[in-house]
Amino acid sequence: MKRSRARFAVVSAGVTLALVGGLTGCAGTEFTYVRHDDGRTYFKVPATWRQVDQKALEKATTGEDPESATAQLRRQLVWSIAYDAHTEPSAEHLLGYGTGDEPFVFARVTKLLPQERDAVSLNGMRNSVIPVTESLRKEYTQVPGYPLTDFELLADDVLQPEDGLRGVHVRFNYTVQGAGVQTFDLTSYLAGDGKQVSTLLIRCSAACYRKRAAELDGIAHSFKVKRLTG
Numbered sequence: 001m002k003r004s005r006a007r008f009a010v011v012s013a014g015v016t017l018a019l020v021g022g023l024t025g026c027a028g029t030e031f032t033y034v035r036h037d038d039g040r041t042y043f044k045v046p047a048t049w050r051q052v053d054q055k056a057l058e059k060a061t062t063g064e065d066p067e068s069a070t071a072q073l074r075r076q077l078v079w080s081i082a083y084d085a086h087t088e089p090s091a092e093h094l095l096g097y098g099t100g101d102e103p104f105v106f107a108r109v110t111k112l113l114p115q116e117r118d119a120v121s122l123n124g125m126r127n128s129v130i131p132v133t134e135s136l137r138k139e140y141t142q143v144p145g146y147p148l149t150d151f152e153l154l155a156d157d158v159l160q161p162e163d164g165l166r167g168v169h170v171r172f173n174y175t176v177q178g179a180g181v182q183t184f185d186l187t188s189y190l191a192g193d194g195k196q197v198s199t200l201l202i203r204c205s206a207a208c209y210r211k212r213a214a215e216l217d218g219i220a221h222s223f224k225v226k227r228l229t230g
Contacts, residue, residue, distance in 0.1 A: 034081065036109050040191070041198040043223040045105055046215070050089040052082040060091035061106075061129075077113075082106045095147070096179035096205060103204035103216060107223075110197035117194045122158060125168050125188035129201050132170055132186075147177035154183070164192025165225055173206055183209035185216065189225045198225045 035042040055066040064071045085102040093099045126132040152173040159167040167189035188199040200223040
């Protein structure tokens, strides 16, 4: 079955979310702790999960050749990382293809250009990886071969934790062509200074998500963004 190669290189139509920085992980007994280099964004995943090849991830999520000049320029602003519970980690698993019903976590830290900051909205954060709002979902249904159908919204909350942060948490189902019903859990925060967006997306099949809800919710709740000090 042929799948569209543009299947999840998705961002809000009104806001280009650029990513910056680096993430470092330190393995513990039970978890791998992943932290952005500037110390603002961090989360944890089970230590048995494996990191996805970076170039493959970038190609899958942007549609660009990682060796192209465009990708090199983007890398100055864009950074992402993913962890896969499958024994053979793959960027293909972001949407659920060939996972053996294992979960996948994708994280991004986004440094916004000055002209982009005023355009950031809660809906832009909802749509930052996969279309969630009705208007953007309708737009992407016009893309030939687009593999996501039968959207179901499960939760949608506005977040205002501390330090001037604002964000969203949305959980939703999509039927993915060739992979069945998948549950996606997305948390996205805009920093108090308006210069950075941090996003975490967790994916597993709907059945897997129900079975492993406590484990996956623990990953989502570990996702924190803090204000820089000093």
